[in-house]
Amino acid sequence: MKTRAIILAGGEGTRLSVLTFKRTKPAVPFAGKYRIIDFPLSNCVNSNIFDVVIIAQYRPQSLIEHIGAGGPWDLDREFTGGLKIFTPYKARGAGWFIGTADAVQQNFAFIKRSDPDLILILSGDHVYKMDYDALIRYHLEKKAAVTLCTIQVPLEEASRFGIVSVDENQRVTSFVEKPADPTSNLVNMGVYLFTRQVLDDELWKDHLQKDSSHDFGKDILPKMVAERDDIYAYPFSGYWVDVGTVNSYWQAHMDLLCVPPTLDLHTRGWVIHTRSEERPPANIQKGARVEDSLVCDGCIIEDGACVYRSVLSPGVIVRSGAVVHHSILLTDTQVQPGAVIKYAIVDKRSTIGEKAVIGGDPDGEPAIALVGKNSVVPPGTVIQPGAVVGTDVIPPDYTVSVVQSGQYIQTRRLPNEL
Incomplete structure (x- = not known):
């Protein structure tokens, strides 16, 4: 048949x-x-x-x-x-x-x-x-x-x-x-x-x-x-x-990230095929702490950074003193020194500024904070749980330093300016 x-x-x-x-x-x-x-x-x-x-x-x-x-x-x-x-x-x-x-x-x-x-x-x-x-x-x-x-x-x-x-x-x-x-x-x-x-x-x-x-x-x-x-x-x-x-x-x-994982991707008898990027091996520096996480090729986790129960796509950089908990960071995201990301999803090629705070510990079911593709969160800015930063957002698009739960920040640029 x-x-x-x-x-x-x-x-x-x-x-x-x-x-x-x-x-x-x-x-x-x-x-x-x-x-x-x-x-x-x-x-x-x-x-x-x-x-x-x-x-x-x-x-x-x-x-x-x-x-x-x-x-x-x-x-x-x-x-x-x-x-x-x-x-x-x-x-x-x-x-x-x-x-x-x-x-x-x-x-x-x-x-x-x-x-x-x-x-x-x-x-x-x-x-x-x-x-x-x-x-x-x-x-x-x-x-x-x-x-x-x-x-x-x-x-x-x-x-x-x-x-x-x-x-x-x-x-x-x-x-x-x-x-x-x-x-x-x-x-x-x-x-x-x-x-x-x-x-x-x-x-x-x-x-x-x-x-x-x-x-x-x-x-x-x-x-x-x-x-x-x-x-x-x-x-x-x-x-x-x-x-x-x-x-x-x-x-x-x-x-x-469960032990054992609910969905096991390591089974050699049933490979999940994909188109992979050519990246160098992940670099986890002395003094970095990584627990219960998936870290892809090309990632750099600097001295003093902490990654816990998170998934890091290729090319993610977590700078010294930054914290990533229960989060998903997509390709080429950069987390600057002292930033904190908890219960959040950050899309490709985004930058989280120094000492910015994205998401937070949940009270009951997590309210996931979102940062869209190609966006920048300015240093010191707080994105509360459940808040959303759209795609292509840059620092001039922010009118507040604290983006509250349920609030949506979007770019004010025209499509031909992106």
Whole structure:
């Protein structure tokens, strides 16, 4: 059986705030050296699926640059399989993708051109390790029209997902997308395996429904479950997280720092592949203190600096006397002497000025402070927990020395000045 994987990577990810201001959600950096999309991509090649299509839409530039021709995933194949990236195009009856199903439907003539038997549809913004080959065997054994993957989550989080009910044979009996008051914690993972002809038929029926939002979770799957008895659930019990909010993104990083880690990235039998930058080894100087942290190549941690339960991406510099606790610092961030960063996320190429304070110890659930890409926090400035500094912010943009929780500082420069 020939399987083609479709990775939906067009998400805007508005709940990730400034982290997705300049990039699509699947291109957001993760765990120091990766991007989120590396996980479904690596799952594909580790499952011996080498025919992959990525459908992009919102701000795809950094995603396309990262993926390239697919070399790091052994997908740079010219004749058989390989990697293709589809984006919206202007044509009669086509344009900006309306929903996840519409994104696939608009490209389906190209998707089925390689004559696959099965279509595996994946979300490009989930962090997990999964053997899709086992899913394919399960799908064929059940003689399913579609198999959707399910996982149990805490009930208080279930309203973020589609709620699935199954019988004793794992046949899906109901599917309700993001109910306000969920009655179950068994949720849809956004991993679907379709028989090709079934998907072709369902996409076309949905395309003709003018009142549809053209989404798999909202429209296609609930209708299929109501009309058919060959829809099955594949129960998944491993680590899986939709890093769709600032707090879930931060918590997923903290999960990496547990002993043992909740998601183990060191398993040689299931490598997460990525496009890595060439950087020198990390330099941790005498007198520096680093505990329970991930520190990538190119980082410099000076004498007297303290890094605790944090993730440092390539090229981060933590100067003498600076403190970084429970935080995520993305590529080439610079933390000047005496600065304190706690429970915060700082995006690429930002500078935290001398003795500035970003975030703070939580009282209950952490309120994560955010500093956007290419921004500068002036010396001595305080960014309180839950406050946000936008992208490309420079010292003249600040009108206060204390940015309070819930406050947003943005650049006052025009786009052509950036």
